[in-house]
Amino acid sequence: MIALSKATTTPTNTHIVDSCTVTGKDDMRRFLAQLREERADDMAVSRRDLESQVREWRAHNFFYKLHVFRSRTKDVDLELKQSWWREWFCRVVSFLYFWD
Numbered sequence: 001m002i003a004l005s006k007a008t009t010t011p012t013n014t015h016i017v018d019s020c021t022v023t024g025k026d027d028m029r030r031f032l033a034q035l036r037e038e039r040a041d042d043m044a045v046s047r048r049d050l051e052s053q054v055r056e057w058r059a060h061n062f063f064y065k066l067h068v069f070r071s072r073t074k075d076v077d078l079e080l081k082q083s084w085w086r087e088w089f090c091r092v093v094s095f096l097y098f099w100d
Contacts, residue, residue, distance in 0.1 A: 001027060007035055009043040012080045019057060019076040020064040028054045044080040052087065053078045055094040062097040 006017040014035070022028055032053055036046045045053070057076050064073040082090075 001031060004031075004035055004038055007045075009035070009039045009045050011042055011047075012044055014043070014045040014048075014053070014078040016057075016076050016078070018074060020061055020074045022057075023061060025054055025058070028057050044078065048078065048080050052082075052090075055090045056082075058097040059090040059093040062093050065097075 002016070002018055002021055008015040008017075016031075022031060029050060032045060032050055036050075039045055041047075056078055060073045060076045063069055
């Protein structure tokens with residue numbers, strides 16, 4: 001598990017450095033739950049649906065494992081607001097991610 005100090009939170013975004021090192025859904029949920037407990041309620045990590053954040057994180061990891069845009073997918077930015085097409089894209093790609 002990566003350290004909570006690797007995460008930067010703002011009211012509109014959660015940035016996690018080296019997020020590619022966390023590969024399991026349960027570990028992602030645990031990390032985000034701990035981050036929610038530590039950070040203020042008005043931060044994006046607390047305001048966005050947990051499962052939606054996990055799906056986006058898994059989508060980033062999927063592309064990282066495939067060596068696609070590795071410099072951009074080793075970290076993850078979980079923005080508060082997502083377009084509908086990005087949310088659905090993350091749902092599909094997360095479903096394809098099988099490195100748990």
